[in-house]
Amino acid sequence: MKTLTALLAVTAVLATLSIVEASNDPQSDICEQLSSCATCLSKSYCAWCVNKSKCTKSSCGNDNVIYPKRVKALMSGPQFCPKIVRPEKELAFESGKKQILSVKITQIYIYMAFTTWKCRISLDGEEMDVNAVLLSDEVYCDAVVLSNKSDKAEAEGSVTVLWEQNKPLDGSVLFKVCRCDLDPSCVACKE
Numbered sequence: 001m002k003t004l005t006a007l008l009a010v011t012a013v014l015a016t017l018s019i020v021e022a023s024n025d026p027q028s029d030i031c032e033q034l035s036s037c038a039t040c041l042s043k044s045y046c047a048w049c050v051n052k053s054k055c056t057k058s059s060c061g062n063d064n065v066i067y068p069k070r071v072k073a074l075m076s077g078p079q080f081c082p083k084i085v086r087p088e089k090e091l092a093f094e095s096g097k098k099q100i101l102s103v104k105i106t107q108i109y110i111y112m113a114f115t116t117w118k119c120r121i122s123l124d125g126e127e128m129d130v131n132a133v134l135l136s137d138e139v140y141c142d143a144v145v146l147s148n149k150s151d152k153a154e155a156e157g158s159v160t161v162l163w164e165q166n167k168p169l170d171g172s173v174l175f176k177v178c179r180c181d182l183d184p185s186c187v188a189c190k191e
Helices: 002-017 026-033 037-041 110-114
Strands: 047-049 054-056 091-094 097-099 102-106 117-123 126-135 138-141 144-146 154-163 173-178
Touching: 026 054, 037 047, 037 054, 091 097, 102 154, 117 138, 117 144
Parallel strands: 091 173
Antiparallel strands: 047 054, 097 144, 102 138, 117 126, 117 154, 126 138, 154 173
């Protein structure tokens, strides 16, 4: 048992040392510019600090750390990244109607559950943040009117999820908003 404990301690120290930052290191600058966990971990010299929601080549301190796949650690690889789960079918909404968007998520750490949640909704080049609630493994965005103001039958949009007000999860959910007066055959217009 003591050997296993010592081996785990040495592995943790080596994993931390493998991403120690050297001053004026261009790799360090690259890590700091990456804003998604999976993209961060695609670089073999970067690690993701979960609570800080940032990519770094230096130590994360007293934070949960996700290491690149090559590092032998408890959490290594993008499968541990907090992220949005893509829905099985395309979402479509009727323009001008109030909607509650829900987004399935995975790899949420316990302390994240007790923070403020928001949804960032982008539609036709406009962006708005709305409050949200986490229930189990789904985030429910406050009701919002989605309007297709274009002269096209469909407008494309997306929703991303933010925890602790401004820390985005990886991924987004795409949706479309249909103008039923221009295309009554849109799936949202038939419901």
